[in-house]
Amino acid sequence: ADKIDLKEQPHRRLNPLTKEWIKVSPHRTKRPWNGQVEKPMLDKKPAFDPACYLCPGNERAGGHKNPDYKGTFVFENDFAALLKDTPQSELNDGLFQAKSERGLCKVICFSPRHDLTISLMNLQEVTAVVKTWQKEFTDLGKLDYINHVQIFENRGSVMGCSNPHPHGQIWAEEIIPDIPATEQKNQKEYLKKNGTSLLTDYVASELEKKERIIFENDSFAALVPFWAVWPFETMILPKRQMRNIIEMNEKESTDLADALKRMGTRFDNLFQTSFPYSMGLHQAPTDGEDHEEWHFHIHYYPPLLRSATVKKFMVGYEMLGMPQRDITAEGSAARLRDCSEEHYTLTIG
Amino acid sequence: ADKIDLKEQPHRRLNPLTKEWIKVSPHRTKRPWNGQVEKPMLDKKPAFDPACYLCPGNERAGGHKNPDYKGTFVFENDFAALLKDTPQSELNDGLFQAKSERGLCKVICFSPRHDLTISLMNLQEVTAVVKTWQKEFTDLGKLDYINHVQIFENRGSVMGCSNPHPHGQIWAEEIIPDIPATEQKNQKEYLKKNGTSLLTDYVASELEKKERIIFENDSFAALVPFWAVWPFETMILPKRQMRNIIEMNEKESTDLADALKRMGTRFDNLFQTSFPYSMGLHQAPTDGEDHEEWHFHIHYYPPLLRSATVKKFMVGYEMLGMPQRDITAEGSAARLRDCSEEHYTLTIG
Ligand SMILES: O=P(O)(O)O[C@H]1O[C@H](CO)[C@@H](O)[C@H](O)[C@H]1O
Ligand SMILES: O=P(O)(O)O[C@H]1O[C@H](CO)[C@@H](O)[C@H](O)[C@H]1O
Numbered sequence: 001a002d003k004i005d006l007k008e009q010p011h012r013r014l015n016p017l018t019k020e021w022i023k024v025s026p027h028r029t030k031r032p033w034n035g036q037v038e039k040p041m042l043d044k045k046p047a048f049d050p051a052c053y054l055c056p057g058n059e060r061a062g063g064h065k066n067p068d069y070k071g072t073f074v075f076e077n078d079f080a081a082l083l084k085d086t087p088q089s090e091l092n093d094g095l096f097q098a099k100s101e102r103g104l105c106k107v108i109c110f111s112p113r114h115d116l117t118i119s120l121m122n123l124q125e126v127t128a129v130v131k132t133w134q135k136e137f138t139d140l141g142k143l144d145y146i147n148h149v150q151i152f153e154n155r156g157s158v159m160g161c162s163n164p165h166p167h168g169q170i171w172a173e174e175i176i177p178d179i180p181a182t183e184q185k186n187q188k189e190y191l192k193k194n195g196t197s198l199l200t201d202y203v204a205s206e207l208e209k210k211e212r213i214i215f216e217n218d219s220f221a222a223l224v225p226f227w228a229v230w231p232f233e234t235m236i237l238p239k240r241q242m243r244n245i246i247e248m249n250e251k252e253s254t255d256l257a258d259a260l261k262r263m264g265t266r267f268d269n270l271f272q273t274s275f276p277y278s279m280g281l282h283q284a285p286t287d288g289e290d291h292e293e294w295h296f297h298i299h300y301y302p303p304l305l306r307s308a309t310v311k312k313f314m315v316g317y318e319m320l321g322m323p324q325r326d327i328t329a330e331g332s333a334a335r336l337r338d339c340s341e342e343h344y345t346l347t348i349g
Numbered sequence: 350a351d352k353i354d355l356k357e358q359p360h361r362r363l364n365p366l367t368k369e370w371i372k373v374s375p376h377r378t379k380r381p382w383n384g385q386v387e388k389p390m391l392d393k394k395p396a397f398d399p400a401c402y403l404c405p406g407n408e409r410a411g412g413h414k415n416p417d418y419k420g421t422f423v424f425e426n427d428f429a430a431l432l433k434d435t436p437q438s439e440l441n442d443g444l445f446q447a448k449s450e451r452g453l454c455k456v457i458c459f460s461p462r463h464d465l466t467i468s469l470m471n472l473q474e475v476t477a478v479v480k481t482w483q484k485e486f487t488d489l490g491k492l493d494y495i496n497h498v499q500i501f502e503n504r505g506s507v508m509g510c511s512n513p514h515p516h517g518q519i520w521a522e523e524i525i526p527d528i529p530a531t532e533q534k535n536q537k538e539y540l541k542k543n544g545t546s547l548l549t550d551y552v553a554s555e556l557e558k559k560e561r562i563i564f565e566n567d568s569f570a571a572l573v574p575f576w577a578v579w580p581f582e583t584m585i586l587p588k589r590q591m592r593n594i595i596e597m598n599e600k601e602s603t604d605l606a607d608a609l610k611r612m613g614t615r616f617d618n619l620f621q622t623s624f625p626y627s628m629g630l631h632q633a634p635t636d637g638e639d640h641e642e643w644h645f646h647i648h649y650y651p652p653l654l655r656s657a658t659v660k661k662f663m664v665g666y667e668m669l670g671m672p673q674r675d676i677t678a679e680g681s682a683a684r685l686r687d688c689s690e691e692h693y694t695l696t697i698g
Contacts, residue, residue: 002436002437002438002439003438003439003440004438004439004440004447004448004449005438006440006447009435009436009438009449010430010431010432010435010449010450010451010452011435011438011447011448011449011450012447012448012450012524013446013447014446014447016444016446020527021524021526021527023430023431023450023526024447025430025431027432028428028429028430035506035509035510035511035512036506036507036509079377080377081359081372081374081377081666081673081675082359082372082374083359083376086358086359086360087351087358088351089351089352089353089354089358089360090351090352090353091352091353091355094550094554095365095547095550095551095554095575096554096575097362097363097365098353098355098360098361098362098363098373099353099360099361100353100358100359100360101359101360101361101372102359103359150666150669150670152665152666152669153665154662154664154665157384157385158385159662159664159665160384160385160661160662160664160665161384161664162384163384169665169666171666171670175361177370177372177669177670177671178369178370178670178671179668179669179670179671180669180670198444201443201444202444205443205444205445226444226445278664278665278668278669280665280666280668280669282669299668299669301664301668312509313503313508313509315503315508315509315510315627315650316501316502316503316508316509316518316627316629317430317499317501317518317520317629319528319627319629319648319650320499320501320526320528320529320627320629320631320648321499321520321526321527321528321529322526322527322528324430326430
């Protein structure tokens with residue numbers, strides 16, 4: 001077969017972490033858009049909102065009152081999807097298979113300030129978020145009924161986030177969910193075959209090729225993965241292999257905070273809007289096994305495609321067949337690389 | 350392990366077609382909602398819209414003019430994601446794997462009337478849609494570079510549908526996309542192990558259990574699958590095994606049209622709105638193989654959760670871990686079963 005023209009030709013790319021293929025239609029960018037537009041996020045918010053159930057001192061559901069917190073603040077989700085006292089039980093009846101789930105859900109307020117985001121917090125404040133993640137991962141990982149800790153953030157109403165107060169979540173549970181389990185399986189296979197870690201090799205090779213790198217610091221690289229599904233999907237990867245965030249030293253923890261802030265700022269600057277996304281960490285399970293295959297990483301899944309108000313819809317063909325994108329990973333990386341690291345709201349007043 | 354309480358206990362269920370697990374949190378229905386609300390669809394539309402590029406006689410992109418069609422109307426997508434003349438080529442470089450794609454994309458107008466939907470068309474008109482699908486499946490399946498024909502419909506602006514004119518799409522291509530390929534693998538395994546087809550057994554067993562059945566006619570059953578992900582996800586399944594829609598006889602074709610219309614009507618009546626969804630057919634590939642494992646079926650993936658304006662967001666934990674739902678499949682089936690089969694716009698004038 002001939003060498004492929006990734007810039008012009010319809011093609012598919014393989015995600016080696018999940019073994020899924022992604023369809024890329026780079027010729028399709030002239031498509032007009034008459035569909036749904038999103039409301040752009042209002043950028044002016046008060047530093048304190050008396051109606052916000054995450055602001056310090058305010059009341060939450062069920063009569064809980066937030067303390068007058070000054071840094072990060074963690075509490076158990078008042079409407080947790082997982083409960084710790086679920087008795088073990090199952091249904092095992094041919095095509096009807098069900099199993100009970102045990103776990104717990106937490107909310108992490110990143111800042112007492114209602115009007116901030118990771119991109120607008122200072123480095124010290126973002127470092128405090130990283131340290132909170134480390135503490136939670138350590139503590140939850142020690143619980144005997146917790147084998148996987150999923151840390152994530154939903155940002156923006158278009159991502160189903162019901163409150164703009166800067167916060168993330170943790171769902172910790174007994175089982176390893178399907179997506180990290182698949183990533184683990186493929187990292188294991190790769191290690192067995194090559195004697196090295198899949199993502200350690202991947203980040204090294206991207207740093208050499210450069211075309212999908214957005215920025216780097218001493219410890220981390222931010223890039224649009226070759227197999228990106230969402231228009232501006234990115235990953236943040238440590239350059240050296242670490243299985244989880246508690247293997248980071250002090251300098252690496254600050255470097256991760258630096259990468260988070262810079263990634264957030266570039267995203268906000270891309271369409272001059274408070275950029276919506278879901279982001280989350282994939283780390284080795286806390287099941288007591290060694291997991292030398294794991295290289296921890298952060299995925300960002302942002303829905304916007306053309307502007308602050310036009311998003312990509314993963315529907316129809318994507319739900320029934322396979323994911324599809326119109327712009328290339330390389331094109332998206334170039335645009336994010338061109339974005340400033342000074343936040344637009346600070347430069348245009 | 351004890352018998353599980355599927356109504357009250359957090360649990361996960363297995364999708365035997367994909368081998369994926371779905372998290373169910375039935376205890377979580379009291380959660381308040383302060384997040385994004387969708388604009389309800391405007392129900393009053395003109396029968397002909399001079400600005401609609403799908404209405405008869407109007408101009409499309411690139412200077413094409415629609416004929417003055419009276420029934421269904423099929424044309425090649427002016428902005429196709431797949432092209433037939435893509436030369437075969439590939440990139441085969443370790444973690445960087447890409448392959449060229451060949452195929453073609455078509456649009457099917459279901460009706461000349463801009464203001465109709467499947468739920469509002471009469472049985473004869475919906476049967477014409479089924480016949481058009483059959484003709485396209487036959488013709489496309491014969492092309493030597495087409496091995497898979499994906500027929501689907503995106504409905505509603507919340508599903509990225511850019512035009513309310515009743516229409517669907519077909520993406521036909523050389524490869525079998527990941528999702529039907531996975532369904533095929535698991536149907537094959539099941540056949541090998543049990544000597545019967547997975548979905549033939551499944552539909553028979555659901556018809557016996559009854560609690561997830563919404564309605565049936567002589568040839569088809571409509572149900573909420575045990576492993577539903579979306580709040581009101583449903584499937585339409587033929588009661589006897591058929592690999593694709595061209596194996597249907599006349600009576601079965603009309604019965605499928607009947608099922609499509611009744612499903613659409615119940616959906617619209619659920620929240621008294623023109624119900625958004627992606628729906629599509631999964632059928633045996635047209636790759637010349639026998640495929641005795643395949644039992645064709647229709648998936649409906651509708652996003653609405655609580656009302657015409659509040660949808661379920663598959664974000665954060667769902668994107669990083671596994672899908673999650675708050676209401677049970679059995680509860681959803683009961684609500685759809687309670688819906689009338691007379692369209693609300695016809696009864697409340
Ligand atoms: O082809 P359309 O209607 O322009 O586009 C719509 O359906 C496609 C196929 O499901 C999706 O890829 C697009 O994201 C969606 O907006
Ligand atoms: O937990 P929240 O913020 O109420 O809810 C949000 O995040 C959850 C976890 O990603 C999702 O299941 C919900 O669909 C989403 O609306």
